[in-house]
Structure formats: structure tokens, C-alpha cells
Amino acid sequence: MKTLLAVLSVVGAIVVVWYLACIPMNIAGVLTAAERAGAEVSPPEARERRDMSGMALTLRNPTQIGPVWSQDRPRLPAPHQVVIELWDTTVNKKITSKRSLIYHSWITLSATLLGFAIGTGLGILLAVGIVQSRVMDMAVMPWAIVSQTIPIIALAPMIIVVLYSIGVQGLLPKAIISAYLSFFPVVVGMVKGLRSPDQMQMDLMRTYNATDGQRLWKLRLPASMPYLFASLKVGIAASLVGAIVGELPTGAVAGLGARLLAGSYYGQTVQIWSALFAAAIVAALLVALLGVIERALLRRMGQAA
Template identity: 65%
Template sequence: MRNFVPVLTVVGVIFALWYGAAIWLNAAWAYDKAKRADVTLSASELVADTWAQDKPKLPAPHQVAVEIWETTVQKKITSKRSLIYHSWITLSATLLGFALGTGLGVLLAVGIVYNRVMDRSVMPWIITSQTIPILALAPMIIVVLNAVGISGLLPKAMISMYLSFFPVVVGMVKGLRSPEVMQLDQMRTWNASPSQMFWRLRLPSSMPFLFASLKVGIAASLVGAIVGELPTGAVAGLGARLLAGSYYGQTIQIWSALIMAAALAAVLVAIVGLVQRVMLRRMGMA
């Protein structure tokens, strides 16, 4: 129970600040309505109004919770108003992009570690690629792929791959180079081939680094999938919910989509962490 006290304290402070900010940001509209109605608001009436507006500048936590409840539990998962439906659309692009990014990242890392030319030529370009804002790059990727007849899931997955492969490359390169010189010399004294050194020393040593990178990569992949939905005017996905909410001033809808995205990212990172514990335990590293 003691372990939960700090967490609950932080959560309590966040909710207190959130409710306070809702009063502060929504008070102007409440006072404006009261002025037009020629009434005076008491403190309790002000609080009640700012926490119950239909289109607040900042919705109160309970308003977001009600919206999530109504769009998950009270809606069929096939409904276009269901957050579960939209989450699945975004999740499918996330997982495909994450798989592509992980595969590309691992292949590039192996090439960089074993090929000096790739280390000196490819690695700087990989680093440079991450300086390009994804919001500027995403429309270009979508337009180019649409020009060659590729649309739907794959363009969003490509954007997810672009964001997720970088941490995998960096972590995997660090992991493959983590064995000490003494360990490498010991393998050479056993006349181990390069492939044996890779599979029995370098790859096992890289696993902790790889999984740490995968946790970052899966979260970045989700961000890429959401960003990929924004310039396309998508009608499905969490990005589409954000767009629709911004078009019509539905801030509660926007916040519910954001909270759903955060929860989805937390679940994905937790799954990667679970796989990490299982894998490292079987390898005798945990």
C-alpha cells in the first residue's frame, strides 16, 4: 500500500490542478452568460457552471470520464461514435508501422555495426532524418504514396515506421557493441565464426537495449499513426476524432480522444515490458 501513496498523491494533485484550471479558463464564459441574463453568480454557482459547460475551453475530468464511458461502454464497437472502433483503426496502423520500424531498425543496426562504410555514411543520415518535423513530412509521404495508388493503412504505417525505427537503430547499435573486449577475445580464442559471435554474444547482449528502445518506439509509432490521420481528413481513428472535435469546438471529444491515446500507449508499453521480462528471464538475464 505504501508504494501506491506517492502515485495517488501525484494523481490527486493533477486532478486538483485540472479542476482549478477548468474554473479559471471557463469562468469568462460563465460571467458573460450571467451578465447577459443580468444575474450575479455566487462562488458555488460559478464552480458548477464552469464544470458543466457543453463546449468548455478546458473540460473538467468528470466530463471527460463521462464522454469516455458513453463512447466505449454504451456504444457498439462497430459504431462510428465508438472510441474502441477508432482506437482499433489507429492501433492497426501503429502495430504495422512498429513492426516495419523494428525490422528496419534492427537491419540497419546490424549493418552499421558490421560495416564501417555504413557506420560512417548511413548513421549520420539516420540522425539527420529525425530533424525533419513529422507534421511537415507526413503530408508529403501521403501525397507520394497516393500518387502511386497506395492509400489507406499503409501510408499511416509508413509514418509510424519513420518515427519508430530511429530509437530501435540507436538502441540496437549500442546493444550490439556492448560486449566487452575480453568477451570478444574469448570468443575468438574458441575460434567462433562471425555468425556465432553474433547469435551467441552480441545479440543476447543487445536484448536489454533493444527492449528499452522498443518501449520508446511503440509510443512513437502511435504518435505517427495519429499524425498520419490528420492531413488526410480521415473519418476513422483517434486522429479523426481530434480533427472532428477541433472543427466543431468539441473540446470534451478532443480530450477523450487524447486520454484514450495515452491509455493505449500505456498498454502497449506495458505489453512490451511484459515480453521483456519473459524473454530476459528465459535468457537468464533477469
């Protein structure tokens, strides 16, 4: 309860700061518009105004700040403008419409989910291989760890373009990027999880004369679940970023990344912000969904905290 109050206060403070920040950020544009409409602004020269800070302009034109929260293309849209845009482009548009954010989110989400499923599946298989085979452990594991420290997302534009040039386009190239971005975190996390049973638990299995497969199935896999879910949460976030970045290089027309790019081309700030929030909501939902699955699974396994 106390935590909820604290969180709400922090969020409230952020919203207030956001509204206040709109004033210096947008005042210059407001003054230009006001001048065009025939109002008197200070200083009257556009050139002089350009060299002044937003703060100074605000202080010299305190009566003009009204429209800073309702401009068409503000430098910083006010929170309610973003919320209205989000509402307009989700609830008020048909899902199939090119202007519906749900449509764009789905395009990105489907690539994310497909890639995530592929990446996770392969990641778990490789992790099992690494734990079962010493050669694979020694040969592959160092590279999997190193791959965590390098920005492999830089490969994304090339993958899109190369696949495009051999005739593969649409969902699959983005899914491939999502797959390899979620692959490595899952491998590393899963290996850690499969190795998490301690010596005593392993020795117990040995006293039962359990086979390798039994040991994997009865001990290592159940023990690895908390680790797996921790890395799945990292992996799904990476997958989403991958799908978004995958939409940038070919100038895709659909998807959240395409909305971000189009918004930045045409200076449609409200559109950028709403696409950004849509991406944030999708990410939050995905992580929350994983959390729910994790809790349900751990409860069934009797491990729930």
C-alpha cells in the same frame, strides 16, 4: 507502498487543481449562458466581461460558478466529464459504431502496429549490417544519428498526400510514417546494443574460433536485448504519434487523430480530451506490453534483474 501513496497524492493533487482551474477557465461561458437565461451577472455588459480575467469574473460572480463543471462545450472540461465521455464512447457503444472510441483507437493502433513491425524489422536488419560491415557503419551510421535530431515527422503530410495521389490510401500510408519514425531509434539503439559486449567477451569468442554468425547469434544478439527494448519503447511511442499525425492532413474520418481534428473544428472540447486520453491509454498499454515481453524474455535468458 510509500511510493504508491506518494503517486496517488500527486495524481489527486492534479485532479484537484484541474477542478479548480475549471472555474476561471469556464466562468465566462457560464455567465453568458446565465445572462441569456435571465439571471443577473456582473458586469452586465458582455463586452466588459470579455476584457476581464477569469479570476476577476469568478470573484464578482461567486454564486454563479455552479455550472462550470457541467457545460456542454467548456474551454476546460472537468475530469468527470472526460471520464463519462470515455465511458460512453467505449463501453456504451458498439465497437463497429463510428462514434465508438474503441473503433477509432483500433484504426490508429492497427496502423501503428503495422508500421512499428516494419520499422523495427528493418531497423534490426540495418543494425546487424552496420555492425558486420565497416563500410555501412561509416556511411550510414552518422546519418542515422543525425536523423534523431531532426523533426522527420514533418514529412508525414507529404507522404499521405503523395501516396493518395498514386492511389494508395487507408492503413498503409500511416503505417509508413509509423515505420520510419520507429526505424531510426531502433537502428541507433540496436547498434549500441550489438556493440555492448566488452573486449573480454569478444576475445573469448575468438579463442573458440567462432564464426561471425556464431558471434552475432551467441553473444551480440543476447547482449543487445536490454538496449533493443529501451529503443522499442521510444519507437512505439513515436509510431503512435506518427499514426495520429498521419490522420491530420487528408481530413481522415476515422482514427484518434481524426477525432482530435474534428473536435477542434467543431469546438467539441470534451471529444478532444477523450481522444487525447484514449491516445494516452493506448500509448501506456503499448509501452507496458513491451515491458511485460521484455521481462519475460530476459527471464528466459536468465538476465532478469
